[in-house]
Amino acid sequence: MKLGVFTVLFSQKPFEEMLDYVAESGLDAVELGTGGYPGTAHCDPDVLLEDEGKLKAFKKAVEDRGLMISGLSCHGNPLTPDSAFARSSHEAFVKTVKLAEKLEVPVVNCFSGTPGDHEGAKYPNWPVAPWPNEYREVLEWQWKEKIIPYWKEWGQFAADHHVKIALELHGGFSVHTPANLLRLREEAGEVIGANLDPSHLWWQGIDPVAAIKILGREDAIHHFHAKDTYIDPEMVNRHGLTDMQSYANLQDRAWIFRTVGYGHDMKEWTDMISALRLVGYDYVVSIEHEDALMSIEEGFRKAVENLKPIITKEKLTEMWWV
Structure with missing residues (x-):
């Protein structure tokens, strides 16, 4: 495996x-x-697709x-009833x-x-009860x-361009659980997989290790985000896991995002890394930092310090003891 970072947190750096x-x-x-939401601070498709020289220099x-x-x-919402945002999200995807x-x-x-x-809706609708x-x-x-x-149409478009689509299982969006993801994958093909971010699984009550095994059996993990979540049991009892308060209400929220190791202990993170290897995921673990209790640099450094010792990088060998 390799260790990486989602560079949106360094958008102010050239x-x-x-x-x-x-x-x-x-x-x-x-x-x-x-x-979409991540912006184009470091990688603007409009610039790089129009200038081969800039593309080569970039690479x-x-x-x-x-x-x-x-x-x-x-990340955006190509299906929202807000036609302007749907169009811009779709164009960014293409x-x-x-x-x-x-x-x-x-x-x-x-x-x-x-x-x-x-068809005449004004806002997105996220049904979560039967x-x-x-x-x-x-x-x-x-x-x-x-x-x-x-996703049938645009999944095929991605496949025709030799690209896989990794959907982040994020609450508020239609595909937010392993079951949602596998349902869409069955309809749209193996080009669809997960950008598996455990932080969004924890606050939905999903065990990330179990999710990795469920999706991994179908070879449906295309990318992995390393971000943590702290869940406050007292505030869960008050607000529930679908807490609608602002992320800024840190002392009152049921859960908040944390950097790796500050929401769940490193044993849980080593279990995730082991589960990823168990199901054959040998790609990148990409740090995402949205911890409101740490600066950009400190949250990033803490994540790096915690992940480096547990990432397994060497190729598997034969079982010499068998």
């Missing part, structure tokens, strides 16, 4: 300065934002520092797939999107009319 910082930190890979800058690009990330092919990056990370509840019955009816309409048709 591209090559960011690469130097990542390389000096002893990492192997970078994951770059290409639009060389990464390679000269001994780094690789693990994925291009364009450009990102084309750029990934040119850069020989095998994975595009994004969200599945969330539709409204009917009763009253209209919620279940909304959910089935969304999958039949929006989610499956979109």
Whole structure:
């Protein structure tokens, strides 16, 4: 495996300065934002797709520092009833797939999107209960009319460009559990997989190790985010896991994002790394830092310090003891 970082947290650093910082930190890979919520601070498809010289220089800058690009990330909502945002999210995805092919990056990370509840809807609708019955009816309409048709078409587009789609299992979006992901994969093909981020599994009550095994059996993990979540049992009893408060309400929230090792102990993280290897995942573990209790640099350093000793890098050998 390789250790990398989602560089959106270093958006204020110029591209090559960011690469130097990542390389000096002893990492192997970078994951770059290409639009949508992550922005384009370090990787603008509009620039790189139009200028072959800039594209080659861009790729060389990464390679000269001994780094690789693990994925291009364009998280947005191509299915939202907000037509302007849906269009910009879709366009970012299309450009990102084309750029990934040119850069020989095998994975595009994004969200599945969330539709409204009917053709004339104004806002996305995220049904999470089977009763009253209209919620279940909304959910089935969304999958039949929006989610499956979109990803069948654009999953094939990605496959035609030799790129895999890694959907982040994030609450608020239609694909947010292993079961959702496998349902879509069955409809749209093996091009669809997970960008598995344990931080979003924990707050949904899903054990990441179990999720890794469920998805790994289907070879459905295309990318992995390393981010932690602290769950406050007292506040869960008050607000529930679907806490709708602002992330800024740190003392009152049921859960908050933390850097690796500050929400769950390192035994749980070693179990995840072992589970990834068990199911044959031998790609990048990409640090994502959204810890409101630490600065950008300190949260990043702590994650690196905690992950470096537990990442298994050497290739498996024969079982000499058998």
